[in-house]
Amino acid sequence: MREREEHLFEALENLLRVKNECSSRILSECGLSDMTVKQIAYLKTIDEQGEVTFSRLAGITRNSKPTITEMVNKFVRMECVYREPCADDRRVMYIRLTEKGQRIAQAEHDALRRVIERMTETLDEREQELLIGLLKKLR
Amino acid sequence: MREREEHLFEALENLLRVKNECSSRILSECGLSDMTVKQIAYLKTIDEQGEVTFSRLAGITRNSKPTITEMVNKFVRMECVYREPCADDRRVMYIRLTEKGQRIAQAEHDALRRVIERMTETLDEREQELLIGLLKKLR
DNA sequence: CCCTGTTAGTTAGGTTTTACCTAATAATAA
DNA sequence: TTATTATTAGGTAAAACCTAACTAACAGGG
Structure with missing residues (x-):
């Protein structure tokens, strides 16, 4: 009981540490180790939304448009984001993630994915199935 | 192969979501949902160090002493921390975590721990041993 | 085709909060 | 006396917001 819980704890801690x-x-590969949680959340929103304009992002994040302009300018300086003019309406700009921005998002x-790579390297097929079965039980 | 990786992904994602x-x-139970990563890190440092004075924490975190005074005052307002005068030397104050502060740290x-609780509820002994064995393989 | 009104993003110019700092000070220890 | 602990006073710089005013571009009616 107690001892087994301790082992479970260590095993899970190890898993989380790896992740x-x-x-x-x-x-840090992107040279942006001190990004804030908020900034990462914004990049994720841009990533998930696909075609995002400034007005749209202002609406989603409940910020004013100038705030979005400022934020995007900062992200442009960080090379996470770029502007792409809309072909149909030359007033509108799409906010697009650069490769770097996508990696962070x-x-x-x-x-x-990398943890899973390691798993598929260290565990055989039967063991993988076993692990999936066990973790699936947890809801 | 691909499909099994997908299952692994889902299983792990579920585990992390639960945690x-x-x-x-x-x-949020502590009513402090918007704590910053930095603040939590400071509380953890106080928790880990045991007997921490203002000067000591200033040294560890490489901040000036006034900065620590300010930080501690804020934490006191948040009810995460309290001052305890040192019995031997009446100039020095220990920074101590309240119950709330400890919970956050x-x-x-x-x-x-809670994830493990669930595990011990849903998995029998044999399954727990199995899971430990599989996760231990990952280094 | 022009005029008018609307919309998209930007600029200018704030405010507020956060997170730090130095210098000076009070209390205590050695 | 001198050194050390924590505090206070007062300040800076950056972050993260805002409103108001502006420019460029579209859209519809006369």
Whole structure:
């Protein structure tokens, strides 16, 4: 009981450590180790929304348009984002993620991918199925 | 192969979601949902160090002493921390965590504990041993 | 085709909050 | 006396917002 819980704790802690190492490595590879949680959340929103204009992002994030302009300018300086003019309406600009911006927006996701890569390297097929079965039980 | 990786992904994502729900619930139970990453890190430092004075914390965190005074005052207002005068030397003050402060400093840890609680509820002994064995393989 | 009104994003010029700092001060210890 | 602990006073710089005013571009009616 108590001892087994301790082992479970260590095993899970190890798993999380591996994942966190991966995601913070991604950030530092981008040279942006001190990004705030908020900034990452904005990049994720841009990533998820696809075609986002300034007005749209202002609406979604409940900020004024000047705030968005400022934010985008900062992200442009960080090379996470660029403006793409809309072909149909020359007033509107799309906010697009650069490769760097995408890597940051998807850092969590990618970190999990890397953990899985390691798993598929260290566990055989039967073991993988077993692990999936066990984790699926948790709801 | 591909499909199994997908299942692994879903299973792990679920695990992380459960853990994150737990830790953010702890924060909101304390009525401090908008704490910054930095603030939580400071509380963790205080928690880990045990007997911390103002000068000591200034040294550890490489801030000036007035900055620490200010930070502690804010934490006192948030009811995360209190001052305890040192009996031997009446110039020095220990910075101590309140119950609330401890809960926040240990939120991650507790979240993992709660996940394990669920595991011990849903998995039998054999399954738990199995899971430990599989996760231990990952280094 | 022009005029008018509307919309998209930008600029200018704030405010407020946060997170730090130095210098000076009071209380206490050695 | 001198050194050390924490505090106070007062200040800076950056972050993260805002409103109001502006420019360029579209859209519809006369």
